[in-house]
Amino acid sequence: xxxxxxxxxxxxxxxxxxxxxxxxxxxxxxxxxxxxxxxxxxxxxxxxxxxxxxxxxxxxxxxxxxxxxxxxxxxxxxxxxxxxxxxxxxxxxxxxxxxxxxxxxxxxxxxxxxxxxxxxxxxxxxxxxxxxxxxxxxxxxxxxxxxxxxxxxxxxxxxxxxxxxxxxxxxxxxxxxxxxxxxxxxxxxxxxxxxxxxxxxxxxxxxxxxxxxxxxxx
Numbered sequence: 031x032x033x034x035x036x037x038x039x040x041x042x043x044x045x046x047x048x049x050x051x052x053x054x055x056x057x058x059x060x061x062x063x064x065x066x067x068x069x070x071x072x073x074x075x076x077x078x079x080x081x082x083x084x085x086x087x088x089x090x091x092x093x094x095x096x097x098x099x100x101x102x103x104x105x106x107x108x109x110x111x112x113x114x115x116x117x118x119x120x121x122x123x124x125x126x127x128x129x130x131x132x133x134x135x136x137x138x139x140x141x142x143x144x145x146x147x148x149x150x151x152x153x154x155x156x157x158x159x160x161x162x163x164x165x166x167x168x169x170x171x172x173x174x175x176x177x178x179x180x181x182x183x184x185x186x187x188x189x190x191x192x193x194x195x196x197x198x199x200x201x202x203x204x205x206x207x208x209x210x211x212x213x214x215x216x217x218x219x220x221x222x223x224x225x226x227x228x229x230x231x232x233x234x235x236x237x238x239x240x241x242x243x244x245x246x247x248x
Contacts, residue, residue, distance in 0.1 A: 033148055033150065034060070036148035036149070036239035036240070036241075037060055037061040037064055037112075037146075037148055037239060038064045039239050039243075039244055040061060040064075040146045040147065040148065040237050040238065040239035040244050041061050041062070041063070041064025041065040041067070041068055041146055042064060042065070042067075042068040043146070043237050043239075043244040044065050044068070044110045044144050044146050044237055045065075045068045045069065045071075045072065047108055047110070047142070047144050047235070048069065048072065048075075048076065048108060048110075049107065049108075050072075050075040050076070051075070051076070051077060052076050052077065052107040052108060053076070053077050053078060053079070053080065053098070053103055053105070053106045053107050054069065054076055054078075054079045054080075054106065054107065054108055054109075054110070055079070055080050055082070055106040055108065055109030055110065055111075055136040055137065055139065055140050056069070056079050056080070056081050056082065056086050056090060056109075056110060056111070056136075057082050057086065057109070057110060057111020057112060057129075057133055057136075058082050058083040058085060058086050058111065058112075058127045058129040058132075058133060059111070059112045059126070059127045059129075060112070061112035061146050061147065061148070062086060062110065062111050062112050062146070063086075063089060065110050065146060066086065066089050066090055066093070066095075069090075069093075069095060070093035070094075070095060073093060073094065073095045073096075076095075077096075078095070078096035078097065078098045079095055079096065079097050079098065080097070080098055080099075080100050080103060080106060080136055080139070081097050081132075081136075082111065082129050082132040082133040082135075082136045083127070083129040083132055083133075083193055084193050085127075085129075086129075100135065100136065100139070103139065104139075105139055105140070105141060106136070106139045106140040106141065107140070107141055107142070108140060108141065108142045108143075108144060109136055109137050109139070109140035109142070109143045109144070110144045110146060111124070111133060111136075111137070111143075111144075111145065111146070112124075112145065112146055112147055112151075113145050113147050113151055113228070113233075114126040114151065114159045114226075115151055115152075115153050115156050115157075115158065115159045116145055116147055116151055116152055116153070116233065116236055117152075117153055117154065117155065117156055117209075118152075118154065118247070119209075119232065120145065120232040120233040120234070120235075120236055120247065120248075121156065121209045121210075121227070121228060121229040121232045122145060122156075122227075122228040122229075122232065122233065123156050123157075123159050123161055123162075123206075123226055123227060123228075124162075124226045124228055125161075125162030125163075125164070125198070125226030126159070126162065128162070128164075128187070128190050128192050128193075128198050129192070129193065130162055130164055130224060130225075130226040131164050131192065131194055131196075131223050131224045132193060132194070133228075134224050134228065134231070137228065137231055138231055142234045142235070143231070143232070143233045143234050143235075144233065144234065144235050144236075144237060145233035145235070145236040145237070146236075146237045146239075147236065147237070147238055147239070148238070148239040148240075149238050149239060149240045149241075151238075152236075152238055152247075155205060155206065155207065156206040156209055156227075157204045157205045157206040160185070160200035160201060160202045160204075161182070161200065161201040161204055161206070161225065161226055161227065162187075162198050162199070162200050162225075162226035163177065163184075163198065163199045163200075163201065163216060163222055163224075163225050163226065164192055164194070164196050164197075164198060164222070164223040164224055164225075164226075165196060165197055165198070165199055165221055165222055165223060166196055166197075166221050166223060167195075167196065167197050168221070169220065169221020169222075170186060170197055170199065170221075172220075172221055173199060173219055173220075173221045173222055174186070174199055176219045177199065177201055177216070177219075180201070180204070180212070180215070180216070181203075181204060181205075182201035182202060182203055182204035183201065183202040183203050183204075184199045184200070184201050184202075185199065185200050185201075185202060186198075186199055187199070187200055194223065196223055206227070209227055209229035210229040210230055212225075212227060212229075213225055213227040213228075213229045213230055214230070234248070235247070235248055236248075
């Protein structure tokens with residue numbers, strides 16, 4: 031079974047966690063796009079959605095699914111999104127699609143975070159996937175020097191501007207043994223908007239697409 035088929039299966043499998051009358055947070059990326067396809071089939075059963083990116087908003091609206099302003103909601107019943115890596119503690123690296131800040135805000139609003147991934151994203155130790163950091167443009171060089179001190183190799187993601195008007199630094203060659211501590215450390219660097227480590231707010235459930243079906247991790 032191909033990787034896209036695994037993403038499709040896991041995206042659709044998340045639909046069973048969406049209850050009628052829910053406010054649904056929607057993530058970004060290829061796996062989340064399959065979830066949006068699935069969500070469209072029950073769009074009249076939900077109150078609406080809050081989106082983590084302009085691209086997801088466009089796709090949701092193309093289906094006629096209501097998209098609410100994040101500032102207009104107090105909480106979300108559920109947030110469904112993918113990850114670039116996830117460990118067995120359900121801590122994640124996210125931000126390959128440069129939507130990490132909005133994803134972090136939307137996940138913080140959610141009572142339940144469902145992470146949808148194919149089996150290639152499950153790892154024992156985070157860090158093989160370069161860790162994205164959203165940075166305000168004027169601080170890019172300073173932040174890169176500070177990140178270098180942490181033992182990784184920060185590389186500027188050329189030509190990428192986030193939906194918030196910022197830039198992305200990706201830290202390569204970093205072994206993340208203490209995700210929560212590293213998340214807090216990087217977030218304390220002046221100029222950092224947020225880091226793509228989702229360790230303090232981890233997933234509640236991970237749905238993993240495998241060649242033998244979708245498996246649930248808690």
